[in-house]
Amino acid sequence: MEPIKPIKKKDEISLMEIYIYLKDIYHVILKRKYLVLGAIILGAAIGLVAAFLTKPTYTATLSFAMQDSQAASMSNIASIASQFGVSLGGAPSGAFGGDNLYQLFTSQRLIEKTLLCPIQINGKANNLLNLYIDTYHLRKGWAKSKNSEIRDMQFPLNQQRATFSRAQDSILQTIYTTIIKKPMLTAKARSLKLSIGDITFVSENELLSQLFVENLIREATSFYVETKTKVARQNYETLKHQADSVKMIYDNAVAARATLADNVPNAVRLSAGVGVLRKTTDMQIAASTYAAMIQNLEILKMTIDQNTPLVQVIDRPTLPLLKHKLGKLKGLVLGGFIGGFLAVLALSFGYFYEKLKKNLLLELKEDDKGNI
Numbered sequence: 001m002e003p004i005k006p007i008k009k010k011d012e013i014s015l016m017e018i019y020i021y022l023k024d025i026y027h028v029i030l031k032r033k034y035l036v037l038g039a040i041i042l043g044a045a046i047g048l049v050a051a052f053l054t055k056p057t058y059t060a061t062l063s064f065a066m067q068d069s070q071a072a073s074m075s076n077i078a079s080i081a082s083q084f085g086v087s088l089g090g091a092p093s094g095a096f097g098g099d100n101l102y103q104l105f106t107s108q109r110l111i112e113k114t115l116l117c118p119i120q121i122n123g124k125a126n127n128l129l130n131l132y133i134d135t136y137h138l139r140k141g142w143a144k145s146k147n148s149e150i151r152d153m154q155f156p157l158n159q160q161r162a163t164f165s166r167a168q169d170s171i172l173q174t175i176y177t178t179i180i181k182k183p184m185l186t187a188k189a190r191s192l193k194l195s196i197g198d199i200t201f202v203s204e205n206e207l208l209s210q211l212f213v214e215n216l217i218r219e220a221t222s223f224y225v226e227t228k229t230k231v232a233r234q235n236y237e238t239l240k241h242q243a244d245s246v247k248m249i250y251d252n253a254v255a256a257r258a259t260l261a262d263n264v265p266n267a268v269r270l271s272a273g274v275g276v277l278r279k280t281t282d283m284q285i286a287a288s289t290y291a292a293m294i295q296n297l298e299i300l301k302m303t304i305d306q307n308t309p310l311v312q313v314i315d316r317p318t319l320p321l322l323k324h325k326l327g328k329l330k331g332l333v334l335g336g337f338i339g340g341f342l343a344v345l346a347l348s349f350g351y352f353y354e355k356l357k358k359n360l361l362l363e364l365k366e367d368d369k370g371n372i
Helices: 015-031 033-053 069-083 100-105 108-116 128-135 138-142 166-181 206-228 230-263 270-307 328-371
Strands: 057-067 118-121 124-127 185-189 196-203 310-315 322-324
Touching (some): 100 185, 100 196, 108 166, 118 128, 128 138
Antiparallel strands (some): 057 322, 118 124, 185 196
């Protein structure tokens, strides 16, 4: 190994100095080659053990297309306007426009509803939450808790979400955080120009991954459609209730008119037929009002249908799912590379530390000589 030369005080470093440093580091590595070799062997062993201990993961991907009739109408208008050199803008509107829609898939409300929705596993009713708990053996950790409520924690299939205890809320919150932060769940659009998106879920249970994305798209679609058509449906229900009331008034008027007509079959005086005329007028008013309401109800139905977005599933995950596992050969190579790299890095840092320390000592000696 060449003697370590003091670093000169200058702002730039020459290529020759870089070559000397690299050459010195190379000699250090050759001198400690058995240390580097040991680190490589140790890293390869750790990689091999990790390959044996690491559980495989299964990836389920569901692709879907979202079409909003309002957005489609605006797109048609915009394309016509563009022919005349007029731009109407392309920014999505509404609470679920653009990236907001994909944030909806990762919301706590929808993930909780997905976990709690009932499913059939081997002919037995269960939910995804219990399947998740069994997959990751969470009850083993709960058994060591000092809290008796956590040790005996259960999530019955028929329990309503509003009746959950504080401990159940805490566990559900922890599971949601794990799903989002790990991340196990991702939802994104394929591109800005396409209305096609993908939902991906990764877990150690093949069935859990498949059922999670299928139930999530169903819950999200239901919530999305319900929210988009909420106002129109409320108006429809209000008008339908009013129409039923008017229909009842009409029926009562018809019955009352018939009764009065029976009481005065051959009336000579005009005053005897006043009641019949009044009920006839009430019947006609109620009939025309009811007819107008029925027409408005049909219009509202068409409005609801037009405003209802279409969520079309394109590709569903099918078994067997895509499996990811660290192979033995890959674990050996990757572990050995990381071990050797860390050893070389440690030796390089040690070399520069010793060089810096000696240079500082030399500078201190020179300063002492100058003072004398």
